[in-house]
Amino acid sequence: MTRASLDKQPHEVASMFDDVAEKYDLTNDVLSLGQARLWRKEVAKAVDARPAQKVLDLAAGTATSSQPFVRAGAYVVPCDFSLGMLRVGKKRHPWMPFTAGDGTKLPFKDDTFDAVTISFGLRNIQDTDQALRELYRVTKPGGRVVICEFSHPTWAPFRTVYTEYLMRALPPVARAVSSNPDAYVYLAESIRAWPTQPELADRLKGAGWQKVAWRNLTGGVVALHRGIK
Template sequence: MSKADLSKQPAQVSAMFDDVSTHYDRTNNVLSVGNAFLWRVATTKAVAPLPGERILDLAAGTGTSSASLAATGAQVVAADFSPGMIEVGRRQQAGNPNIEFLVADGMNLPFADDEFDAVTISFGLRNIVEPKVALGELYRVTKPGGRIVICEFSTPPLTPIRLGYSAYLQRVMPALAKVASSNPAAYTYLADSIRDWPNQATLAGWLRAAGFTDVGYRNLTAGIVALHRGTKPLSATSPGPESSTTGVTQ
């Protein structure tokens, strides 16, 4: 069984997700105690896909999030670094004309500049070895006036919840992963990567540094997850200076 470490070497990360691809959605539902569905609904609403729009769903995994976006009539490119995940997604979404599956590197996206009306990534940015590079790529492929939505694990602002969540990651999640996952060791990496990930304000700063404006975030599930949003300026030709105010809703 493959397990990546916090160096996030691309080959390790890809192999690890290949290993967990078969039971990935089931395991997510178990480990999130059913919240994965609610987070997906919130992300889809934040992206606000429209019929005919072209949307990039990066780190799409098996395409569950892509299917939610495509249900509105948008054309979704479901991209992931793991060939195993993409293969499962193609099988699960066979016959869905609104989703195109593609193996792609988040730090070197195989798309033209200004190609997508919206870009989104859920629970995948922290698995990329250089997340700031990935944000630059997402900025590049977004059309001027287009939007970005990131759903990612984050830092609960309330100390009791933060301590309780840390205990869950350390003790409860590994036990659940042994029951639900085809590669329980991979979820040790998951817990480590969540603890190592920066807080909401830091990620908002990264988005502004990449050039996005109107940057804001909203906490979900008491801040265990945060939903970040931003817009590529209509006049954009390259990443611009930091601007806008980060809005926070607990």
């Protein structure tokens, strides 16, 4: 079994997700206490995909996150660097154009997509700022980015409880439902080390995005960041 370290070497992270691909969606539902589905709905609203628009879903994994955009009539490209995730996704959604790609060097031309989005994946890319610049590069002028990522609860008492859950409760639960529970120890550590909501907003601005804003979901457990090119 593979567990990535916080320096996020791409081959380690990809291998870790290869290991958990088959049960990944089920595990997320269990560990999030069912909140993952709510978060996906909020992402879909923020992306606001329209018929015939091109949408890049980066770190799409098995493309569960891509389905709301498909239902909206958009042309969706699920992209991920875990071949294991892509294989599982292709079995489930054989008609979709799954694409292997590194978030720091995307295999797409400039100004390709009307919207780009990444859910719970930016945290796993080794160079966050380069990934934000790449998302900017492949977005059409006037296009939008939506980032859904674990963040930092805003109410201090809840933040303490949440941190305890991450470090103490999450690994035992993961052992019960995941094929690679060590991956979820990495998950907990990477969430604790992630920038705050304002810090991530500043990094989006630094990559060129305009009208950057965010809102908290589930009390800041997750934050939804948005920007326009």
